[in-house]
Amino acid sequence: MQRGLDPIFNKDTRILILGSAPSEMSLKKQQYYGNNGNQFWKMMFAFFNVPFETDYDKRVALLLDHQIGLWDVYHLFERDGSLDTSFKTVELNDFSQILTQADIKLIITNGKKAYDEVLENNLFSDITIMPCISTSGAANGYMEKRRQ
Template structure:
């Protein structure tokens, strides 16, 4: 039997002004290598976020993080750690959820959670939502920005426009 690799997510990109939280599942191989959320150039996440505000995509990762915070958007993953070979969410084993109770206590302005794809939503419902009760949160699943989800960019972008309603 092949040995799986324990991998760890990143700290959230967040500040006290954030109103929405976008959740992925766990960074992929390229993101982990680069130590950047959505570090795979084929992932549409950053292009979608910048397009929402009709801005040109920044190259520098620190600029991307700053852009999110300027627009009151926080970014994190549902999982803190898991065993996984490769980048596919379907290969996740032994998931350990991030500490959302502390996050929501520390950042009470967050009112909406957007899931970047159905695996993030499924993992959140299974491992997080049952552990705390924050009834004033709004939850929405968006199409995955991953290249593994092969919908066209414009199809994804059109559905992601709903994020603007909560800002």
């Protein structure tokens, strides 16, 4: 089983973006959205209309400065490759730490798998959940839809 990354958040976090689990490249780098084909960081910098940064600490700071945190729905997982369709065994994260330390108002799911898990397991009651098209390189054909 592979272990996901630790959450990124602080007491000021109001929005939590959830993926399913880190890609093989993200695990190797120990960075969220570490695969260069993933559009997550480019989209965040474009959304906030600031120059793009490759420095991971500056990327994280951008999110935290805007009260945004990152995590995944899966704590432990077995998967061939990095595709969400390849999970064999999964264990969900325990979200109580974040929910008691930060006042989360919105959950944004990055991709269908994360959205389905959040709904299927009723992970968050009384918090608005917004699904978004995956930023994964495998979904880059949806780039125009992501911008809408």
